[in-house]
Amino acid sequence: MLLEVRTQGLEGRELKDAGDRAAQDVLAALLAKHRPDDAVLSEEATDDAARLSASRVWIIDPLDGTREFSEPPRDDWAVHVALWQDGELVAGAVAQPALGETFNTGTPSVIPPRTSERPRIAVSRSRPPAFVQALAEAIDAELVPMGSAGVKVMSVVRDIADAYVHAGGQYQWDNAAPVAVARAAGLFCSRVDGSPLVYNGADTSLPDLIVCRPELAESIIAFVREHGTD
Ligand SMILES: Nc1ncnc2c1ncn2[C@@H]1O[C@H](COP(=O)(O)O)[C@@H](OP(=O)(O)O)[C@H]1O
Numbered sequence: 001m002l003l004e005v006r007t008q009g010l011e012g013r014e015l016k017d018a019g020d021r022a023a024q025d026v027l028a029a030l031l032a033k034h035r036p037d038d039a040v041l042s043e044e045a046t047d048d049a050a051r052l053s054a055s056r057v058w059i060i061d062p063l064d065g066t067r068e069f070s071e072p073p074r075d076d077w078a079v080h081v082a083l084w085q086d087g088e089l090v091a092g093a094v095a096q097p098a099l100g101e102t103f104n105t106g107t108p109s110v111i112p113p114r115t116s117e118r119p120r121i122a123v124s125r126s127r128p129p130a131f132v133q134a135l136a137e138a139i140d141a142e143l144v145p146m147g148s149a150g151v152k153v154m155s156v157v158r159d160i161a162d163a164y165v166h167a168g169g170q171y172q173w174d175n176a177a178p179v180a181v182a183r184a185a186g187l188f189c190s191r192v193d194g195s196p197l198v199y200n201g202a203d204t205s206l207p208d209l210i211v212c213r214p215e216l217a218e219s220i221i222a223f224v225r226e227h228g229t230d
């Protein structure tokens, strides 16, 4: 469906908006039909405070990496659907339609053996946090820029990168489903200072995170604790 939207001759802002709208409409209709009693937190819908007292909340980003979606033939954009229940993420899926792949917690991904001795850190292609260059030098890592938080987390799942480090701004929908999938696959996930990622908080902002192979977590967190993220 999103692939089809890309063939309609739209460009730039119009293509971004058409993608956001089409994916939001499909997901909202499916959730309303199959899970009418659950709350939904979506990037593309008005936040309803009822979710704060709900037991089950779907946290969705209908189109993550909207910028890259609008730059065909780029394939680094994704669809995120997570389910939060009573304080925890309990299920999630990240689809990469341009790859024809969906990663989900029902069939947890098996992380391939690490192929790169030198750590590869996935970072935002358009808004990389300032400190990651210094972090990369400190732990002798290389930076791998790409779009979409979901794609970056899946790049760790797929052994294209070994870590994803972000700071400076993001929202719950950008990382909820990717984190659910990464955890199910055995990856380490936390805020950049090592504290837990908390979902369905009143504030939709969740501005920083680390997702990495477990053996890299300590050195990344130690760097942030010593140097901060400025
Ligand atoms: N500094 C920032 N402030 C707010 N949102 C940010 C951000 N950096 C990244 N994001 C959001 O995180 C997602 C992944 O970004 P990136 O591709 O740069 O890594 C994007 O989501 P959307 O595409 O859903 O808007 C983007 O808007």
Ligand SMILES: [Mg+2]
Pocket (backbone or CB within 6 Å): 043, 061, 063, 064, 065, 149, 173, 174
């Ligand atoms: Mg997003």
